[in-house]
Amino acid sequence: MKPVKVGICGLGTVGGGTFNVLERNASEIARRAGRPIIVEQIATRRDNPSCDTHQVACTQDIFEVVNNPEIDIVVELIGGYDTAYELVMQAIRQGKHVVTANKALIAVYGNEIFKAAEEAGVIVAFEAAVAGGIPIIKSIREGLTANQINWVAGIINGTGNYILTNMRDHKRDFTEVLAEAQALGYAEADPTFDVEGIDAAHKLTILASIAFGIPLQFDKAYTEGIARLLPMDIEQADVLGYVIKHLGITKRTEQGLELRVHPTLIPKERLLANVHGVKNAVMVYGDAVGPTLYYGAGAGAEPTASAVVADIIDVAREMATDQNNRVPYLAFSEVAQAKDMPVLPMEAIETAYYLRLHAVDRPGVLARVATILSDQGISIEALIQKEATEGELVPIILMTHKTREASMNEAIRQLEALVDVAGDVVRIRVENLDEQ
Numbered sequence: 374m375k376p377v378k379v380g381i382c383g384l385g386t387v388g389g390g391t392f393n394v395l396e397r398n399a400s401e402i403a404r405r406a407g408r409p410i411i412v413e414q415i416a417t418r419r420d421n422p423s424c425d426t427h428q429v430a431c432t433q434d435i436f437e438v439v440n441n442p443e444i445d446i447v448v449e450l451i452g453g454y455d456t457a458y459e460l461v462m463q464a465i466r467q468g469k470h471v472v473t474a475n476k477a478l479i480a481v482y483g484n485e486i487f488k489a490a491e492e493a494g495v496i497v498a499f500e501a502a503v504a505g506g507i508p509i510i511k512s513i514r515e516g517l518t519a520n521q522i523n524w525v526a527g528i529i530n531g532t533g534n535y536i537l538t539n540m541r542d543h544k545r546d547f548t549e550v551l552a553e554a555q556a557l558g559y560a561e562a563d564p565t566f567d568v569e570g571i572d573a574a575h576k577l578t579i580l581a582s583i584a585f586g587i588p589l590q591f592d593k594a595y596t597e598g599i600a601r602l603l604p605m606d607i608e609q610a611d612v613l614g615y616v617i618k619h620l621g622i623t624k625r626t627e628q629g630l631e632l633r634v635h636p637t638l639i640p641k642e643r644l645l646a647n648v649h650g651v652k653n654a655v656m657v658y659g660d661a662v663g664p665t666l667y668y669g670a671g672a673g674a675e676p677t678a679s680a681v682v683a684d685i686i687d688v689a690r691e692m693a694t695d696q697n698n699r700v701p702y703l704a705f706s707e708v709a710q711a712k713d714m715p716v717l718p719m720e721a722i723e724t725a726y727y728l729r730l731h732a733v734d735r736p737g738v739l740a741r742v743a744t745i746l747s748d749q750g751i752s753i754e755a756l757i758q759k760e761a762t763e764g765e766l767v768p769i770i771l772m773t774h775k776t777r778e779a780s781m782n783e784a785i786r787q788l789e790a791l792v793d794v795a796g797d798v799v800r801i802r803v804e805n806l807d808e809q
């Protein structure tokens with residue numbers, strides 16, 4: 374059968390991994406795809422020393438790949454929004470199929486991109502965009518289609534999990550571990566996307582869309598990163614029987630959908646609490662199947678390439694099929710999407726909380742703190758008062774029962790206004806993930 378010809382745009386971490394996997398496993402891939410898949414052209418600004426590309430036509434101009442009439446599939450691995458958007462839209466207009474690992478692009482411009490792709494009759498595949506090598510898009514979009522999905526919760530940023538694991542287990546410094554994650558090729562070009570939760574919010578936006586059949590709505594995701602966590606929080610969580618993980622959570626409630634990314638205390642015995650390093654894990658709860666868990670490498674050259682190449686093979690298998698019989702890009706066709714399912718504001722969610730505050734060590738402080746919480750209907754589950762460390766200030770750690778975020782906001786406002794309390798009150802949400 375005629376080979377399928379691929380053009381790779383961007384030969385960095387993922388582009389290099391993709392090229393190497395396509396080359397190394399060429400014969401196995403051809404057996405799976407039913408025909409050979411060959412790299413026809415590569416657009417790169419610089420050589421990738423891990424790739425031997427001397428038998429492939431190379432250019433510096435990504436748009437040469439898009440305009441190359443020989444190429445069937447454009448593989449977008451340059452990252453970012455603007456040029457990547459132009460590249461993908463131009464490829465679609467040229468009638469080429471697209472494979473991308475770019476979650477920022479899909480989360481922000483996906484509705485538009487899929488509409489254009491549908492009109493042009495081409496496939497846009499993006500498995501590598503969420504949780505790297507874990508086939509989570511395919512699992513939800515195809516494996517769980519019988520279910521009403523109740524919630525999805527996951528560790529979906531490898532860099533963040535790598536940092537938290539090293540801070541907890543090896544007491545290493547945040548900045549040093551981030552630099553290591555960058556050197557290993559895990560981090561985004563702008564690593565604030567990793568540490569501020571933006572990358573996880575891009576991925577969660579995509580997961581929510583395919584799980585619940587809603588349009589992509591990145592602007593509605595609540596996003597909080599790990600940069601403000603202190604080693605003390607990690608230690609105190611441990612004393613209380615928890616691990617802090619950076620989670621993306623999207624949940625169906627009677628009022629609407631929760632869509633939130635933030636550091637989270639999880640009981641130590643839960644599966645997600647035991648996912649370490651660059652590994653990701655996504656738990657999906659379907660009404661028929663119950664809880665299911667997907668685990669694997671969330672970043673890195675070949676793990677991510679595994680997903681990119683799987684998409685290329687899928688496109689090679691499907692490109693000759695009638696487009697009306699293809700699986701919808703976001704699991705539900707555009708007309709079947711629930712456009713009126715609201716994404717809830719953060720004030721409306723309910724969780725338990727870990728609070729850390731620093732107070733002056735004098736009589737009555739704890740009583741004043743307890744009164745503020747109880748006035749907001751918040752009950753305390755555990756309290757630790759540490760020894761004074763900074764002059765007269767005493768760190769106080771509190772665990773609360775479940776309460777509405779709006780009540781907690783008001784309690785924190787009043788706590789911070791107390792003369793006894795210095796600086797900001799730190800809050801970390803607590804999830805039991807009790808598999809219901």
Ligand SMILES: NC(=O)C1=CN([C@@H]2O[C@H](COP(=O)(O)OP(=O)(O)OC[C@H]3O[C@@H](n4cnc5c(N)ncnc54)[C@H](O)[C@@H]3O)[C@@H](O)[C@H]2O)C=CC1
Nearest residue numbers: 383384385386387418450451452474475558559672673677
């Ligand atoms: N690194 C990882 O583990 C993962 C990355 N991704 C996504 O994959 C994409 C690529 O990421 P990485 O490979 O890590 O980035 P990278 O920075 O290692 O590679 C990107 C390459 O594209 C090249 N490039 C950028 N603009 C270009 C242009 N206009 N013309 C020609 N070349 C251009 C850069 O020079 C660089 O070599 C991003 O969207 C990222 O979010 C997704 C999953 C995992």
Ligand SMILES: N[C@@H](CC=O)C(=O)O
Nearest residue numbers: 530531532560561672
């Ligand atoms: N920077 C991302 C790369 C994969 O998506 C991460 O660390 O998870």
Ligand code: NA
Nearest residue numbers: 500503505507
């Ligand atoms: Na994936």
